[in-house]
Amino acid sequence: MAKPLIGITTSQFLTAGSIMAGTKRQFVSDAYIQAVLCAGGVPVLLPIITEQAAIAEQIAAVDGLLLSGGGDIQPQIFGEEPMHELGTVLPERDTHELELVQQALASGKPILGICRGCQLLNVALGGSINQHLTEPTVQHDQRSAGDYAGHTVILEHGSRLAGLWGDTVMTNSFHHQAIKVAAPGLWITARAKDGVIEAVEHEAAPFAVGVQWHPELMIYKNPAMLELFTAFVNTANRK
Template structure:
């Protein structure tokens, strides 16, 4: 069976007024180790181009990175918001909506789960320490925290556990869950850490960074499940 093509979204930075697309190599490694082929997706300014990309790929990986624009979900401005990229936001939101409507396998990581929620009508905390409180260190990868997982969820069947210790590096997070999404993972402070699209072949988002924990079977299993779904074989 041919290896599926997985679109991997890229972030964008600016140096000397020149835009540079980039992503951590760990995302590409994760897709390859799971049996797929990563295809790098820059932000696209043309709606037709987004549709053509969608038609040629087998699945989608929404990566971490800079913040989602608070204006897209009615959020309050905050001085900690950084790196907003309107073109990236628009591209990823369009891809999520097409993936949901067409049953296209996708996995969102960190920023990715936030994009999924905003694309489907939810809202975000613009800064967790200010709005939710400091009970859990959500921006301290070295410390991390546990995530409680719904035992009946697809996520639980993929990672084969109902509690998972995760790395954590973010300051935005889901506030109001989007209609059509189901929360299936929670941090100790109640923050939603994982979501699924019920009835979808494979629509999943996690707030942590499994691509940085590929030596841990539950984290690698997320990518393996995405690849299996992209091949048409996932039935979890």
């Protein structure tokens, strides 16, 4: 049987300091690609586009959707004005990924959102995010390497994540934003010890999970993190 195709969202930047200066380029961290491969899937990069029909074709061509990390989400999408601490936003990426989520859910295809992807999943379904964490007591923007598990995440009993790891799990952390109000239909299934939301799961979809940390950076030093990707890919394999 053919391995499932996992679509991975991309980000973009403008080339600087060369004869190609000003040229838009799209990219994704290799860690996402390797995690999908290690979990038994075939990674397929989904370039940023905004034509709705073409986005539908992207989803039709893959068996699962991985929403990768990246920059901040436009606060206007969830009804707020930008705070001073808001980072760089990419409106075209937001448009693309919001539509990808709707198309994937409509077709019953599994979704895994990582960091920004977790927040994007929430916003796509009507939730909101904290534009900047002002009073966390846990370090959410660690200085250590990505494979270092810096803080404890408490998992909700009965959740998919608790089924993988039990009551708690140690994770890395690289974010200054987080879910503020969970969207209708999303179950908050993990929090840091300071109360910051660390994961959500869709209550009705076969697999729609968002995690605030970066498990793809941990799979070699902490192989238990690969279990999340394996569960995701296995669900895609059944579609």
